[in-house]
Amino acid sequence: MSAVLTPFVDHSGWKEHRIRPTVQPLLGDTKALRPQEAPLLQIRELKVAFDNGTYLIPVLHGVDLELRRGETLGVVGESGCGKSVTWMAVMQLLGSRARIDGEILLNGENIANLPEKGMTPIRGGRIAMVFQDPSSSLNPVKTVGAQMVEAVKLHRGLTGAAARAEAVRLLDRVHIPGAEQRMRAWPHELSGGMNQRVMIAMALAGEPDILVADEPTTALDVTIQAQILDLLQALQRDTGMGMVLISHDLGVIAQVCDRVAVMYAGRVVERASAEALFSNPCHPYTQGLMAALPDLEGPIRRLEAIPGTVPAPTAMPSGCSFAPRCKYRMIRCDLQIPDLLGKRPDHVTACWRQAV
């Protein structure tokens, strides 16, 4: 095991050996934008590694993403692919053992490795986050109202009756019936769907530019999931904020998102508009994910499972990380890591088969 890990013992730079194309795909993307459409958030070459005391375990290997104003970006992938870590790194919620490298540009200003003091107004104020399990994110010994007022005080500087009024308005905004009475309720008295609405109201307290929703509906029932997705879409339309939806569910992503990034083992392997991705998936992993999903219409076919499992972060293949499970595997796949490239800047794939 230690033989595999030796490259990462060297703290001077845990760069992978990869052959870069002369034109970086990211530049192509930027040029395509008109100046007034400068992205709200741009993540460049984001790398995250966790220090376990002996060596660094890399979990993100250079993630490039961008979020424009008023757009919903979907990040999809299996557990352990780094979809949550990416956004936890943006919010600097990963703790002291994480080593973050790369650029995170919020309105052109780099917020990667910003000191805690500089990060505080950004967290919740500029970028807010909604987590998967609402009942474990809310404080069980405080009423919903007290927690809402706390958020409003913190982010908006309101006090007393004004703060309370604003909290009620926010609860009303997320369609909690009887918001005034619900202020006195405890989290355990509300259902999962209601608690998730409270979490969303709290995230809106700081009037953020970006809302990051990390699996917001995974813990909820199907009919409640439909309600929450509908609410998130409506809020985004009204406020024009950028939204990031992290999910493992391709169906949820397809219904809500404008653009989608598919992640696998700490890298973005495909990035495209939602329509392009779902009508014409290019990366073998994306294709495999789609084929593994049962349909709702048409004849029942045997599911095409992707063989094998996701590689452990401590035993990553040297080339393309999907190569061991890929049915189109070539010699080149085991040697070099493919870059995100594509014929069109808005549909890029990290696969050697597409590049040649």
Added chain:
Amino acid sequence: MNGFLPKAGLLPSSAASSARVSASGVPETAAQDAPPLLRARGLVRRFKVRSQRGLFGGATTLTAVNDVSFDIHAGRTLGLVGESGCGKSTTARLTLGLTPVTAGEIAFDGMPVNGRRTAHWRELRRHMQMVYQDPLSVLDKRLPMLSQVIEPLDIFAVGERRERAEQARAMLSRVGLSQALWQRYPHELSGGQRQRAVLARALILQPRLLVCDEPISALDVSIQAQVINLLQDLQQEHHLGMLFISHDLKVVRQICDEVAVMYLGRIVEQGTPQELFAHPAHPYTQALVSAITTPQRAKYHQRILLDGDPPNPINLPSGCAFHPRCPVATARCRQETPALQDLPDGRKVACLNASTPTLKS
């Protein structure tokens, strides 16, 4: 087939039920003639709970399962879908006799299962196995995989010691666990591998009925497909009857020959997945089906949004339990509890409005 007297008016004639089964295109004659492997009639389960009025609230009853009837035939799969708290898992436990029924009858191969833990029941249990959602919590964390799979054979004292180990190895290979994994402990396996081990352990006694309670919900999409395919293959090989519980309707459509939709303890609609998902008759099924997210559906696909949450099962609404959330509820729905009725296409639905002439024609 008439060993158990069903409640009057609740059950379809046996002819109607076999017609329904035949809709999914498997050799029918056997299924029609043979009595069902498992037969459940009018299952009711009530739990005593403390009332939610403060710390000293009095006792009250919660009806988790209310008047549920179904048949499971050998080699076929019945899917049970519904939201959390609707009684799916309780039904599964009743089926195996893990929880005694308050009322109703269950017969496995003609023999009653009533939840009393007699020697007779233990002998039956050998033929009825269960697969749970979270494989890590059902596996023994201190035993390597091979020992865990041998254990059921030890309990039932099947064959010689050496034969048991041999059988367990064969079963582990069958579910796709390579030899390198046999001596590993549960925490050293991935989620998909653990679920394979759970399947191996459930199938080692060659059961005839497998009850799966959300067996793939904890797995990633690509692993889900592997386990679904494995389940389908194993079912064919062993001619297993299956009760498959899931909240994922896409998976249910993939696996099941028949689906029952539950809402607050009752079956509200039952039929083949093809018909049920293409033309749902009950308003709740309609909402469930429209809420399914698939990549194939257009982005602004019209979803039916239900108001509110499912009501508390302790204080069920009067009449049809769905009426407070139902978009087509009438005054009658508040008073009458609809019974499960046959539709002309062989489906069964419990809705007062679904039986209006317009829908029947």
